[in-house]
Amino acid sequence: MKIAVLSRAPQAYSTQRLRAAALQRGHNVKVLNTLRFAIDLTADEPDLHYRGRQLSDYDAILPRIGNSITYFGTAVVRQFEQMDVYTPNTANGISSARDKLRANQILSRHNIAMPPTAFVRNRADVRPAIERVGGAPVVIKLLEGTQGIGVILAPQVKVAEAIIETLHSTKQNVLIQKFISESRGRDIRALVVGDRVVAAMRRSAAGDEFRSNVHRGGSVEAIELDPVYERAAVRSAQIMGLRVAGVDMLEGEDGPLVMEVNSSPGLQGIETATKLDVAGAIIDYIAGQVAFPEIDVRQRLTVSTGYGVAELMVHGAVDLVGKTLGEAGLWERDITVLTLHRGVSVIPNPRKHVVLEADDRLFCFGKLDEMRSMVPERRRRRAKVRRLPRQPLSE
Ligand SMILES: Nc1ncnc2c1ncn2[C@@H]1O[C@H](COP(=O)(O)OP(=O)(O)O)[C@@H](O)[C@H]1O
Ligand SMILES: [Mg+2]
Incomplete structure (x- = not known):
């Protein structure tokens, strides 16, 4: 097959490994800079240009879209989808996964256990939200942080309120999340490819740090994943519409709590920890799927x-x-x-x-x-009849 890896970092470990794995299997592979595409909507059919010239035919793409270019990057992926080029991760999947709130909202209706989470805007709603998720210490998260940046552990409610107020005053949206103390400094990363977990590791934070991200100095070890964790990871990736995903789970008292689903998981940590050929598994999966481009x-x-x-x-x-x-x-x-x-x-x-x-x-x-005629009337969550106020309230 002819495959393009969309990446702005041709020298990065993951890109290099994916390229090498494709070459080794006799595929034609190119690494293309996501930001050098031009989306062309002038012709009869959806089209793409790359570095000023019309793009040749590809069987598949593997998007590695960085956080800083989500909008443009997903637009390029969507264009490939319109051109019936196979992508394991759809534009929709990538953008839903990127936003921690949106991901939680989508996962929450499918019986996926997650840490109790709240999202509020008004100052008066902050304290009740903290109490609802279980009180202090409480985790505060920027919606689009990565690598542990923008994840804060607030020891007291007052401190949490002050942090949230500060972030709101700079127009940043934040999630309020229960601190899962039994998993402090530890979490599980499962690499899902297609319908299975191909590699899994436990990450442990350095020193008294509570975030286990490798970028925060966390260490990694290969693990044999419990089937319950495996199912949670695969289902989460499926629900998000991602065929290649890194699913992060906390080890809660009652089992896995899904924290996030990453659409461009790094390969260095997991390949080093597990000594498994994750890049090869990804390429093999894509090669087996090119005949069936994902359809919206x-x-x-x-x-x-x-x-x-x-x-x-x-x-x-x-x-x-x-x-x-x-x-x-x-x-x-x-x-x-x-x-x-x-x-x-x-x-x-x-x-x-x-x-x-x-x-x-x-x-x-x-x-x-x-x-x-077969759909029931919308079920009301609370069938209470409320009386209208006499005076219309001003907004
Ligand atoms: N609710 C929580 N309880 C305990 N630890 C948490 C919680 N949320 C996040 N962490 C820790 O912080 C790390 C980063 O959080 P995460 O939501 O994955 O953000 P990022 O996208 O920046 O990686 C996690 O890997 C985990 O170790
Ligand atoms: Mg994470």
Whole structure:
């Protein structure tokens, strides 16, 4: 295959290793500077220029987008996606993972355990938020920090309030997070490629530092990953839409707490610690996938008027519990079931004899009008009726 590594650091360890692994396997590989692309939307078809000249055909890209160029970098990746060039990490995945709040919001609906976290803006809401996540000591995080920069441990509520107020006054958004003391100075980095963890290590902070980042002097050791941690890592990467990811987990009392999912994980620490060929695993995975470029389902399937994708609850407006999928009469109504979600498992292309259970969810494609009648009325979280104030409140 012909593959481009998008990177601004051709000499960096990770870039060099990926390039070498591709060459060793007989692939044609180029390292291209992400910032030298020009996105061309003038022609009939999406196109890209590189260093002023039209880009030749590639089978795949491997984006290594640094934090400082997220916007432009993801725009370039998105353009490759529009051109049907395979990328293990989509533009959407990269931008969602980069923002710690957005990542937490997305992961939180999929039963992924995370440290209790709050996000507030008004001064009056800071103290209650700190109390809600468990009080001091408390961790404060900049939304887009990396390498441990912008992660602070505040010993007291007053100190935490002062730090948050200062950051807010300089227009910085911060997360308030419970300090997971049982994992102090330690965390797990799992490298996910496709649907498996190819390498894992424990990072330990230096001295009395609580951050275990290698850039903060942390040391690394290879570990045999517990299957529970492995599942949490793989699912987190899948949910974020990343096929190559470094998933960071704290070791909580009750198991893994996912902290973040990195879309451009460094390879030096993990390859040194584990002596495994992670770069090779990444290249092999991409080579096996080039025939199937990732497709943005909603973007593609909603172009035909009146048709779209929707999630139907089995226990919804129309009750299908106990019926088989065939008896549910979906196909007759021009609805195709793409996947069946049951708890944390997913059954792709479910057969008609599958018996439906109460909490099943069906991810379907079909006529929106037909599906609308099957979606229950929005469930209210609290069905309390509140009286309107007599006087309209000013905003
Ligand atoms: N809630 C927490 N409890 C305990 N330690 C934490 C917590 N959050 C972060 N840390 C420590 O700080 C490090 C950096 O935090 P992280 O959120 O991964 O930021 P960065 O993106 O800068 O790496 C982690 O690797 C971990 O060692
Ligand atoms: Mg981290």
